[in-house]
Structure formats: C-alpha cells, structure tokens
Amino acid sequence: ARLKLATLSPDGSAWMERMREGAAEVAAKTGGRVQLKYYPGGVMGNDDAVLRKMRIGQLQGGTVMAGSLSEIYPDIEIYSLPMKFRSLPEVDHVRKTMDPLLLDALSQKGLIAFGIAEGGFAYILSQKPIRNLADLRQRKMWIPDDDPNVLEGVKAFELKPIPLAVSDVLAGLQTGLIDTVTTSPIGAVALQWHTRVNYLLDVPFMYIYALLVADQKAFLRLPSEDQTVVREVLTRMFADIDRRNREDNIKAMTALRHQGIEFITPSPEALAELRNHSDKVPRRLVAAGRFSPRLVEVLDNHLNAFRRR
Amino acid sequence: MIRRLEDALLVGLLLAMIVTATFQIVLRNLLGVSIVWGDIMVRVMVLWIGLLGAMIAARKGEHIRIDLLGRLMPGRFQTFVDGAVQLATALLCAAAAVSAFRFVRSEAVFGQTAFARVPAWACEAIIPTAFFVIAIRYLALSIQNLRGGTPAKHP
Amino acid sequence: MSLYLLIPGLLLLTLSGAPIFAVILATAMVGFHYLEVDLSVIAIELYRIAETPVLVALPLFTFAGYLLGESKTSRRLVRLTRAFIGWMPGGPAVVAFTACALFTAFTGASGVTIVALGGLLLPALGETGYSEKFSLGLVTASGSLGLLLPPSLPLILYGIVAQQLDVGRTVTFEDLFLAGIPPAILMVLLLSLYSLWANRHSPTPLTRFSGREAWAALKEAAWEVPLPLFILGGIYSGYFAVSEAAAVTALYVLVVEVLVYREISFSALPGIMRESMVMVGGILLILGVSLAFTNFLIDAEVPDRLFQAIQARVTDPMIFLILLNILLLVLGMLLDIFSAVIIMVPLILPVAVSYGIDPVHLGIVFLANMQIGYFTPPVGMNLFIAGYRFKKPVIELYRAALPFMAVLLAAVVIITYFPRLSLLFIRP
Ligand code: NA
Ligand code: NA
Numbered sequence: 001a002r003l004k005l006a007t008l009s010p011d012g013s014a015w016m017e018r019m020r021e022g023a024a025e026v027a028a029k030t031g032g033r034v035q036l037k038y039y040p041g042g043v044m045g046n047d048d049a050v051l052r053k054m055r056i057g058q059l060q061g062g063t064v065m066a067g068s069l070s071e072i073y074p075d076i077e078i079y080s081l082p083m084k085f086r087s088l089p090e091v092d093h094v095r096k097t098m099d100p101l102l103l104d105a106l107s108q109k110g111l112i113a114f115g116i117a118e119g120g121f122a123y124i125l126s127q128k129p130i131r132n133l134a135d136l137r138q139r140k141m142w143i144p145d146d147d148p149n150v151l152e153g154v155k156a157f158e159l160k161p162i163p164l165a166v167s168d169v170l171a172g173l174q175t176g177l178i179d180t181v182t183t184s185p186i187g188a189v190a191l192q193w194h195t196r197v198n199y200l201l202d203v204p205f206m207y208i209y210a211l212l213v214a215d216q217k218a219f220l221r222l223p224s225e226d227q228t229v230v231r232e233v234l235t236r237m238f239a240d241i242d243r244r245n246r247e248d249n250i251k252a253m254t255a256l257r258h259q260g261i262e263f264i265t266p267s268p269e270a271l272a273e274l275r276n277h278s279d280k281v282p283r284r285l286v287a288a289g290r291f292s293p294r295l296v297e298v299l300d301n302h303l304n305a306f307r308r309r
Numbered sequence: 310m311i312r313r314l315e316d317a318l319l320v321g322l323l324l325a326m327i328v329t330a331t332f333q334i335v336l337r338n339l340l341g342v343s344i345v346w347g348d349i350m351v352r353v354m355v356l357w358i359g360l361l362g363a364m365i366a367a368r369k370g371e372h373i374r375i376d377l378l379g380r381l382m383p384g385r386f387q388t389f390v391d392g393a394v395q396l397a398t399a400l401l402c403a404a405a406a407v408s409a410f411r412f413v414r415s416e417a418v419f420g421q422t423a424f425a426r427v428p429a430w431a432c433e434a435i436i437p438t439a440f441f442v443i444a445i446r447y448l449a450l451s452i453q454n455l456r457g458g459t460p461a462k463h464p
Numbered sequence: 465m466s467l468y469l470l471i472p473g474l475l476l477l478t479l480s481g482a483p484i485f486a487v488i489l490a491t492a493m494v495g496f497h498y499l500e501v502d503l504s505v506i507a508i509e510l511y512r513i514a515e516t517p518v519l520v521a522l523p524l525f526t527f528a529g530y531l532l533g534e535s536k537t538s539r540r541l542v543r544l545t546r547a548f549i550g551w552m553p554g555g556p557a558v559v560a561f562t563a564c565a566l567f568t569a570f571t572g573a574s575g576v577t578i579v580a581l582g583g584l585l586l587p588a589l590g591e592t593g594y595s596e597k598f599s600l601g602l603v604t605a606s607g608s609l610g611l612l613l614p615p616s617l618p619l620i621l622y623g624i625v626a627q628q629l630d631v632g633r634t635v636t637f638e639d640l641f642l643a644g645i646p647p648a649i650l651m652v653l654l655l656s657l658y659s660l661w662a663n664r665h666s667p668t669p670l671t672r673f674s675g676r677e678a679w680a681a682l683k684e685a686a687w688e689v690p691l692p693l694f695i696l697g698g699i700y701s702g703y704f705a706v707s708e709a710a711a712v713t714a715l716y717v718l719v720v721e722v723l724v725y726r727e728i729s730f731s732a733l734p735g736i737m738r739e740s741m742v743m744v745g746g747i748l749l750i751l752g753v754s755l756a757f758t759n760f761l762i763d764a765e766v767p768d769r770l771f772q773a774i775q776a777r778v779t780d781p782m783i784f785l786i787l788l789n790i791l792l793l794v795l796g797m798l799l800d801i802f803s804a805v806i807i808m809v810p811l812i813l814p815v816a817v818s819y820g821i822d823p824v825h826l827g828i829v830f831l832a833n834m835q836i837g838y839f840t841p842p843v844g845m846n847l848f849i850a851g852y853r854f855k856k857p858v859i860e861l862y863r864a865a866l867p868f869m870a871v872l873l874a875a876v877v878i879i880t881y882f883p884r885l886s887l888l889f890i891r892p
Contacts, residue, residue, distance in 0.1 A: 004763075039762065039763075043762050043810070044759070044762070045508075045509075045512055045515070046515060048421075048515070049508060049509075049511075049512060049515070052412075052416075052508045053505065053508060055415065055419065056412065056415075056501075056502040056504045056505060056508070057501070057502055058501045058502065058505050058763070071419075071420075071421045071422070143345070145345060145346070145348050145349055146349065151345055160341045160342055160343070161343065161345075162337065162343050163343055163345045163346075163347075163348060164348070164705065165348065165517040167517055167518075168517055168705055171637065171705075172702075172705060175701065175702040176701070176702030177702040177703075177704070177705055192634060316734070316738055319737065319738060319741050320734045320737045320738065323523065323527060323737050323741060324737075326520075326523070326524065326711065327524065327711050327714050327715050327718070329711075330520070330524075330708050330710075330711030330712075331708075331711050331712060331715050333708065334703065334704045334708055334711075334712065338703055348517065351520055352514045352515065352516070352517060352519070352520060353514045355513060355514065355519050355520055355522070355523060355748075356510075356511065356513045356514040356748075358523050358741055358744065358745070358748075359513060359523070359744055359745050359747075359748030359749065359752070360745065360748070360749065361741070361745065362741040362742045362743070362744050362745020362746065362748070363485075363745035363746060363748065363749040364745070365738065365741075365742050365745065366742045366745050366746050370483075371742065371746070372483035372484070372485055372486075372746055372749070373483065373484050373485075373746050373750070373845070373848065374481045374482060374483045374484060378476075378479045378480050378481070390480050390481070391481060393480075394477065394480050394481055394482045397477065397482060397486070397490075398482055398483055398486040401486050401489055401490050401493070402486070402489075404493065404503070405489060405493070405503070405506055405507075408502070408503035408504050408506060408507065409504070409506065409507035409510075411504055412504035412507040412508065413507070415504075432511075432514065433507065433511055436507045436510050436511065437507070439749075
C-alpha cells in the first residue's frame, strides 16, 4: 500500500531528511508492503487543501499546523493560548500528560495522529521597541487572516491588528503597512521577516506546533501488523523532529541576536499587565464555545502543579 | 432570466469587491481598524466573478480556442466539427459538474466555515454551478451546429 | 485506452477548436483517472483560486484597463508620447511601442492592450503612412510588450511562485521590477531600429518638439499621468497593501473617466463591467483547470522525473539555457502566461539555480520568451485577439507578425546570454 503524505516544509530541509529516513524504515520493516510517498514544499496546497484531499482520498495524510485542525477538533489548539506557558520545561511537563489526551480525541474524529512537533514559542517582533501593553497597542500588528482564535486573543488585549495573508507579510513590513509580527524564531528566519524588524519582546507569547496526521479509514486498511510498524516508526520519527526543532529554534534565536535585533525584557509591572490581559483569553474562548472548559482546567491544574514544585 | 441574474451578480460582485477593498484602506488608515475576514471574502469574490464570467462567455461559445483545422475545412464540414467539439466540451463539463457537486455536498456535511459565519460549501457551490451551466450552454451550441441550422458564430 | 492514443486525441481536439480550458480539463481528468484519484480534486484545485491573494488584482486591473480603453485615454496617451518623442525619426512607431509597453505594464493582461490601444493605433499608423501589413504586425507584436515592466502581473506572479520555492536565494519584487527595465528598453530599441529600416524607402514625417504642445498634452492627460505614481506611492508608503492597489486603481479610473472626463456614461458601466469580467472569467477558468493539471503532474511525479532527466543529460549552463529557450517558446505557444508560470517555474527554477543561473535573471528570460510566445504562429493569444479585434484572417496576421517576432527573438537571445543586462541595477 502507498501512503501519500503532504507537508509544507521544503524538500532538502532537515525535517524532510528525517521524514525520508522514516519512509525507508517503514519500507524495510514491512518488507516493502507500505511505501510512504511525500509531497513537500506545499505543492499540494495549504493545510485546508491538504485536509480536503485527505477526505477525498488523494492523500492519506500530512503534517498540518494545529490551527488547521480546529474545525475538526477545536481543543487541539489549547497549547496556543497566549502567554499560557512561561518556559519550555512547563511545556514539556504539560505535554507529557496532555499529548495522549489530545491525540486520542483526534482519533475519535477520524484522524490518526502520530504526534506533535514543536514549532517553538512565537515572540513579538517589531520595528519599534515594545516594552509594555501601551506600546503594543500603538503598533500596526499583523495577524493571520484565517485564524478566529487569534482574533479572540487580540480582542482581549484590545489591539487593532492588520490581517494579511502570510504571503503579503514581508511586503507589508517593507512598506510599513505593518510593523509588528508574531512568529517563532525559525519562522522569522525562514520567511526573511527577521531582516525587517529591530526588536524582540523577550516573553514567550504563544506556543505553536504541527501534527502528523493520517486518515483513519486509509490507515485501518493496512494489515494490522503493518499498522503497528507504521505507527511505531512515524511516532518515533515525529518525536525526533519535535526535539530537533527545539535545537533549531535555539540556533535561530542566536541568528536573530547576530542580526542585531535587540531583545527587550519587560519590567515586572509591564509583564504583569500583559499576563492580566492574556488570562482573559481562555475565558473568552470558552465562552465563544471554542474550547471545552474541562480541558482548560486540566491544563491549568498541570501548570499550577508544576509551578508549585 | 438566468442571464439577467448572472449579469447582475457579476456587476454587483465587482462593485462590492472595489468597495470592500477601498473601505478596508480607509478604515485602517483613518480609524486603525480592519475587517478581519475582509480579505478572505474578496478572494472568494474573485472565484465567483471568474466563474460567472466563464458562464457568460459560454453563452456564445466565446471561450478562447485554437481553431486551425476548422479554418482549412469547407463550411458545412466545419459546422459539423464545431458541433462535435462542443458536444465533447459539454460532456466534459457535465462530468466535472457531477464530481464538483459531490465535493460540495461532502463539504456541507463536514461543515467548515470560510469566513465570518459563511460556510465553506456556500463559497464552493459556484464551481459545480458554473460547470453545469457551461455544459448546458455548450450542449445547446452543439445541437444547433449538428442540426446544421444557423451555425453558432465563433470569434 | 493507451496514453499514446490520448495525446494525438487531445491534439486533434485542440486544433479542431475545443476551448483551451476544456482540453486542459480533459487532460487533468484522464490523468487523475489513471492515478485513481477522485475527480473531486478538480473542484479542490479550482477553489485554490480563492486562496491566492495575488489574483485579486486580476479582475480589478482588467476592469480599469477596459475603462481606459472605452474612454479616450489611449488618444491622450498617444498625443502625450508623440508630443515628447515625436521628433525622433520613426517616431510614430516608437510612440506606438512605448504606449503599448506602458499600457501593458499597468493593465497586466496583454489582450487588453490590443483591445484598448490597437483600435486607435492601427488607423493612426495607417494615416502616418505605414503599410497595413506593417501596422498590423506592429500592433499584434506590441500587445505583450511591457510584460517585463513593473507592475506587470506575470512579473509579480513569478516572484510569488519563486518565493514559495525556497531555492536558497530570495527573489524580491524590487529586484524583479528593476531587472525588467533594461531588457524592456532593449526590446523597444531593437523594434524601433527595425521599424526605421523596414520603412527606409518611405520615411514618415516628423513632428517638431513644441513646449506648448507638450504642456497641452500633459494638461489634457493631467488626471491620468499621476495614476502610476499615485499607485506605486500608495504601496511604497504603506497606505495600502499590494492587493489593495488594484482596487484603488479601479476606483480611481472609474471616478476619473466617469465623473471627471465624463467619457463613459453610467448606463454604459454595467456593459463594460460584464465585458471585462467575461475576459477575466476565460482566463481564470483556464488558470483553475491548469492548477488541477499541475496537481496531476505533481501527483504523477512528472516534475521529479523531468528534473532528473535534465540533470542527467545537461552539464553546461549554456546548453541548459538553449534548451530552456526552445522549451519556453513552445510553451509560450501552448499555454497562457499565468498557467505557464505556475506550472513551469517550480520545475525549471531549482534546476536553473543548480547551474548557477540567477533566479531574477531566469524570471526575466522566462517572461521574455513567454512574451514572444504570445504571437508566434501557429498558436498565440495575441494573434487571436488581434484577429477578432481587426477582423483579419489569422494567416494574414502570421505573415505580418513574423518579422517583429524575429527581432524580438534576437532580443531574447541577448537577454538570455548576457545576464548582466537584467542584473544591471541589482547586482552591479
Ligand atoms: Na500553497
Ligand atoms: Na504563440
């Protein structure tokens, strides 16, 4: 059987190299019965197109950003709540117990998920310094034009954002249409946005991540021993990618410093004010019916337990 | 009746597109506000305008074509070839309409939103509609030509 | 049914006059059928039109172009260019070339130029004393001149496709815009020299430069002259996004032609809108089914195979460029420029970069070839649009356009093998 998987990451990237190793391992361990075929570089279209193509059976799976799955299972975006995590150890503690919960819930919706790969913390990058909420409110801040959750976050901070397609962001930074973006260090470097900003607000703003998913119907068509192999290999492969991305983000962060971008640490009062507003976001999203209150509570309990230690 | 509706929709959408995009600029530069789903709506309008235009172009078979053999053939035979080719086009578009319709139906079941509260299937519905209308129109042109009556004129 | 039977079948369908979109659609459908992919994929790919921000500019610029075409803008533009460079030997031809080039740069879609300017230029050139054959060839060939000048849409589309490809070198719009200028000037120059030579036995009278006429022409076109500055200024100062610039253009032109010049009545507007959008529909439908066809090629791994085939046989960048020119000329005959960019750039660019060819230079080479493809016999959009507009048999247009094609072919050879020309302003 052939499993056709799409991904946005370009051919030749470290991510794709590891994916190809995984494909070779699956082929070897199933005696060539299962072939993984990749479509890198976004050639199959954006995440929405990839998910549509999975539903009609042209593709059997792919890597997609968590936000793209929010129509299927809204809670999948729960780690992306603004300023929810303060450090990577917090993330690791929560993910250890909550990842299985989320992946299991996805399988109830007809998607087999092999894991979550960290995209890293997104930071606020700007052309003029941002030291507090008042500064942030004065900036022309870009937000993606297709994510309703981001919009709720923006409302909580009382910002006046400028929605644009990702493809228009670099031009927007060049012309001054926008002067502030939120993205991970890897993202900033890959999209060349880092050449157009001068400051980084050194507070993890939100956690972003992708998932490797396969269509359940297609997956269950494989002989059960092959299912076990595929699941084992792909889970290990994606966990590897998850780890490597963390290292890549550290490198990208260094690249940002070398670029001459100034890292701004806000004062305790300014930080408290930002946290105060970000705390409203989960409530808003629960009220809007986007997140289940129970899951937000579980997340908070894990975090509080970790912080008390 | 359908023609009037098509024309009105096309003109309305083009005007709405100009107004929305300009309104966004004014809102942003004067009030610092943006309609978040404005850009997505405008992009869906482009799809609708394009396919409506394509439907209208099919009325007289005005879709761009390369007619080399036809020019070399005697008139009566040319009419027959035109009819045959239009019939093939109609069948193709009908097949495309059927598969596009199945797609839109499955999207309706899936229930994704495109922007604001507008469901994705409603935005996509223009695709099977356009193929269906184009199929009907090329079928009509083909019948006209194959009967050998008044030949449908081509650019 | 064998694939080998299919190709002559599709060719026959094409030459018998099936709409281009239907031929591409048929190819995609048969292809997906072979791959056992549900044909719903065609609708999914068509929907990607709604997920491509740059396409917003297409209907808006086309509408603006039709408005300019319906009003007397083209006359003012010709008067303006004649007033400023009409003193030059071969002036009227140069004026026509320049006007067409500037118009195409701003309207993007090349058919619009022939429809809007051609109807005025053809009789004007005739009155000046050029033969009908020469004038016809000039207008047909000039319909795609200016494709390399900013802000032409194919140039922008190339930039977008190239940026998504991650070939290790960034392709910025500024670089592309600057790179297109010297080659475009070269083309106008060579065409002008040819015009002088072709009419050496019957030279046309010159108009002397007059400050008063120049000022009068400038004043007459006062509302239209600032348009390009206004649009580019708006984008570069951050007042509006690139995709919004098209809407501002459309609105501005609408106001100027309907309310200021009053050359278009309110009652004529719906008709103009309809006409322009029918043309957009034709182009977008071809683009949509081309997306599906491209997706079939990708699913069938054709790009990978082509990449490997070229990689295995070609070792020299020069040979690669020669093959590329031939390939692009053929493609220019078969495809419209938007499909060609979307289908071919992802295939060609990585190979080209691996031969050390600058991606910006490649973009200019690509579009320069495509520009000629618009009117190379037997197949070319300009030829058909001109045939329709001037009510001339296509065979007559073939003969008229041939010498102009030869001149532009020489220009393309120079552009291809002297990358310094394209890179003059960006990598000195
Ligand atoms: Na894409
Ligand atoms: Na051609």
